[in-house]
Amino acid sequence: MYKSNVREMLFVFSCLKLTPIPAFIYFGFIVSLFSSCNGDIKIPSQTTKNENTTFVEIAPIIFKNCTPCHRQGESGPFELMTYRDAKKNANKIKFVTQTKYMPPWPADAEYSHFVGERALSQEEIELIKIWVENGAPEGDASNIPTAPVYYTGSFLRKPDTVIKFKNPVPIKGNGTDHFYVVKLPMQLPKDTFVSYFEFVPNQRKLAHHINGHLINYTAGNKKDIQHGLTYALDAFKDYKELYAQMNILNDDGTFPVLTPNTVYYLPGYTPPIYPAGVGGHKVNKTSAILLKNIHYGPSSIDVLDSSYINVFYGSKPKRPVFETQMGTFGISKIEPELILHPNKVETFHTQATMNNDISLLSVNPHMHLLGKSFWAFALQPSGDTIPLIKINKWDFKWQYYYTYQHPVILKAGSTIHVYGTFDNTDKNPFNPNHPPKIVTQGEGVKSMQTTEEMFQFIFSYLPYQKGDEKMDLSKKNN
Ligand code: HEC
Numbered sequence: 001m002y003k004s005n006v007r008e009m010l011f012v013f014s015c016l017k018l019t020p021i022p023a024f025i026y027f028g029f030i031v032s033l034f035s036s037c038n039g040d041i042k043i044p045s046q047t048t049k050n051e052n053t054t055f056v057e058i059a060p061i062i063f064k065n066c067t068p069c070h071r072q073g074e075s076g077p078f079e080l081m082t083y084r085d086a087k088k089n090a091n092k093i094k095f096v097t098q099t100k101y102m103p104p105w106p107a108d109a110e111y112s113h114f115v116g117e118r119a120l121s122q123e124e125i126e127l128i129k130i131w132v133e134n135g136a137p138e139g140d141a142s143n144i145p146t147a148p149v150y151y152t153g154s155f156l157r158k159p160d161t162v163i164k165f166k167n168p169v170p171i172k173g174n175g176t177d178h179f180y181v182v183k184l185p186m187q188l189p190k191d192t193f194v195s196y197f198e199f200v201p202n203q204r205k206l207a208h209h210i211n212g213h214l215i216n217y218t219a220g221n222k223k224d225i226q227h228g229l230t231y232a233l234d235a236f237k238d239y240k241e242l243y244a245q246m247n248i249l250n251d252d253g254t255f256p257v258l259t260p261n262t263v264y265y266l267p268g269y270t271p272p273i274y275p276a277g278v279g280g281h282k283v284n285k286t287s288a289i290l291l292k293n294i295h296y297g298p299s300s301i302d303v304l305d306s307s308y309i310n311v312f313y314g315s316k317p318k319r320p321v322f323e324t325q326m327g328t329f330g331i332s333k334i335e336p337e338l339i340l341h342p343n344k345v346e347t348f349h350t351q352a353t354m355n356n357d358i359s360l361l362s363v364n365p366h367m368h369l370l371g372k373s374f375w376a377f378a379l380q381p382s383g384d385t386i387p388l389i390k391i392n393k394w395d396f397k398w399q400y401y402y403t404y405q406h407p408v409i410l411k412a413g414s415t416i417h418v419y420g421t422f423d424n425t426d427k428n429p430f431n432p433n434h435p436p437k438i439v440t441q442g443e444g445v446k447s448m449q450t451t452e453e454m455f456q457f458i459f460s461y462l463p464y465q466k467g468d469e470k471m472d473l474s475k476k477n478n
Helices: 006-018 055-065 083-088 090-098 122-133 239-245 444-448
Strands: 161-164 169-171 178-187 192-200 207-216 231-233 257-265 281-283 286-296 303-305 308-313 322-327 345-353 358-367 371-379 385-391 402-410 415-423 455-463
Touching: 055 083, 055 122, 083 090, 090 122, 161 178, 169 178, 192 207, 192 257, 207 281, 257 286, 322 345, 322 415, 345 455, 358 371, 358 385, 358 415, 385 402, 402 455, 415 455
Parallel strands: none
Antiparallel strands: 161 308, 169 303, 178 231, 178 286, 192 281, 192 308, 207 257, 207 286, 322 455, 345 415, 358 402, 358 455, 371 385, 371 415
């Protein structure tokens, strides 16, 4: 059942945003680009091939492009906050910058531009090489710029409040995927506007995705949100029973107001941050986040997961942000059907035509381990092509939510075309099957198994308003 009709989706999505949803079965998850936390570091614009390059010149490059992740509590496997750290890893740093493996930025920066783009210039790459080959000297320590100050516990900044898993979720080391439903009760001092939520995975290597809904309890409808199961295996059936056990319903047994898709996580994800008034949620004093669901990839040992959600307050949302997904679970059909034959590299296509003018804010390409490349563009009614995103080498680990510098305006009648190429051969180092076997989307939500495939293009947008093309999306709603 597919509909290539954004007007209908606008309607559907506005319903989702504004009314209680009795059927909790909703999917779609979203990824984001990270934003630079330390925008003010200067990089030498003119770099000479200087034999005397020292850490004085290298530090600003590392502080801008590496330490957002290579610091305590973040995803990078080692820290790069000091000269000692950098010196110790100098050869590796040279290697990963030469190969452009780091900093991770899968989108083709020659095709389209996004906020927080993280790519080193050729000069910077060269400078690092010279520095390493000269023995990675420190130089005059008093001239080394001070490392950025980060808040440990968030990729972004210090949150206004943190909601923790009430009980750690047990992940069995039996080598299979696990799906859980988790409830995080929220008791705020008062009704509050929240700009964004940041899910911080505790078992980073296992967290495959989360898709969380916001539940707002109307005053007087819920006496106690703390009781009930805080997590349960998602068995994909009889949610009514599960929600009763989790004590999610209103005291009179009716459903509370639910806003789907308010909290997301995928590997590499951080939430998109829009200017004040764009997006965000009103969160009632008594509320909860329902992670429905949280998907952990296979583990070989038993572990406990104690993830948490950082909550960032903001101003009153003036313009709600809508999301649509094309392809798997989306409004548009994949052609041909997503069946990946063993030992083949195959390309699939999906397209959707806009019925209204929209202002495209962010896009998120999504595939699993067999993904090879991804390409999306829009054809305007005038015949003009608007480049949206191109990923020449898909990497499952980096699934950003890419935000444009300025909204991309798509006029009614524009068609978004998306092409995804999948590599189901033995040459694909991430292929989970040796020998390769036939891979499909699976059935319904089970298609979220890591070893099954998805081909999805998720985009967030505003219904177009005059002047949107000038909106600066790099302005943060902080
Ligand atoms: C967005 C987060 C992020 C940024 C930015 C980033 N890294 Fe990484 N880095 C990672 C993660 C996560 C890994 C481990 C997973 C992997 O290898 O892909 C990693 C792996 C590495 C490795 C390989 C470690 C090994 O032994 O295999 C090196 C070296 C490295 N990073 C250096 C850098 C340098 C240098 C920069 C900046 C120019 C940088 N990284 C920027 C997150 C990041």
